Amino acid sequence: KRLAELFGIIIVLATFFLLIPYFRAELSYKESLEALNQNQPQSAYQKNLAAIQFFPYKDSYHLTLSQISLAWANALAQSANQQITTEQKTLIGQLLGQAINQAKLAVTLAPNKASNLENLGLIYKNLIGVAADSDRWSLAAFNSASGLNPTNPILQLEIGGVYFAQKNYEQAERFFQNALFLKKDYSNGFYNLALAQHAQGKMSQAKDSLK
Numbered sequence: 001k002r003l004a005e006l007f008g009i010i011i012v013l014a015t016f017f018l019l020i021p022y023f024r025a026e027l028s029y030k031e032s033l034e035a036l037n038q039n040q041p042q043s044a045y046q047k048n049l050a051a052i053q054f055f056p057y058k059d060s061y062h063l064t065l066s067q068i069s070l071a072w073a074n075a076l077a078q079s080a081n082q083q084i085t086t087e088q089k090t091l092i093g094q095l096l097g098q099a100i101n102q103a104k105l106a107v108t109l110a111p112n113k114a115s116n117l118e119n120l121g122l123i124y125k126n127l128i129g130v131a132a133d134s135d136r137w138s139l140a141a142f143n144s145a146s147g148l149n150p151t152n153p154i155l156q157l158e159i160g161g162v163y164f165a166q167k168n169y170e171q172a173e174r175f176f177q178n179a180l181f182l183k184k185d186y187s188n189g190f191y192n193l194a195l196a197q198h199a200q201g202k203m204s205q206a207k208d209s210l211k
Contacts, residue, residue: 025055032064041072059109063119066102069095070126096131099123107141114152117145121158128165138162153182157189164196172196 032047048065055061073095076088084092103120110116121141127134139162146155160175176193180186190209197206 021054025051025058025061028054029061029064032068036068036071041068041075044068045072057109059106059113059116062102062106062109063116066099066106066119066123069099069102070123073099074126096127100127100131112148114145114149114155117141117148118155118158121145121162125158125162125165128162135162135166151182153179153186153189156182157186157192160192160196164192164199167199169196169199173200 028047028051032044032051035041035044035047045065045068048061048068052061052065073092076092076095077084100120100123103116103123106116107113107120118141121138124131124134124138124141128138139159142155142159142162146152146159149155156175156179160172160179163169163175164172173193173196176189176196179189180193183189194206194209197203197209
């Protein structure tokens with residue numbers, strides 16, 4: 001009996017000590033979201049990174065850090081304007097790399113969550129024209145997300161947006177139409193469809209899409 005009681009105490013203590021890192025991670029993650037809401041990307045980044053260091057197994061931590069990294073890189077680039085320094089260029093490059101890596105880690109931890117693949121697609125989409133093959137990787141991620149969530153019109157719109165950026169307006173039109181098939185009153189879908197049609201010289205159809 002005493003052995004069983006001792007074993008039970010050991011299990012309780014072990015569970016308690018294993019949960020400590022998780023609770024510390026949750027606290028840091030909450031603080032990172034608060035910093036993000038206060039438009040403090042550097043603080044949000046550091047607190048989110050701390051959450052991952054405490055507990056690296058939760059996909060949402062990595063997803064959020066990818067978004068924070070991209071937002072901070074964009075903020076640095078916009079604030080620097082034409083006076084960007086070598087140090088800022090280096091930091092921006094590191095943050096963009098971090099955004100991709102963390103988005104990939106979120107997918108690795110939860111590969112069957114469409115939201116993780118959608119986020120990876122969005123990260124790559126934001127890097128089109130900046131990082132090589134970003135358009136190809138963005139399409140791959142969005143298509144995988146769409147495979148998991150085929151009734152989501154936003155994913156069809158995002159795929160169409162990547163094709164539009166590639167100037168593949170015919171394919172873009174096709175996916176914008178898919179989005180509208182899934183959501184009949186999708187105003188953003190109609191707007192983007194009109195843009196794709198206009199780019200192909202289909203003026204009458206573009207005009208009808210905007211009605």
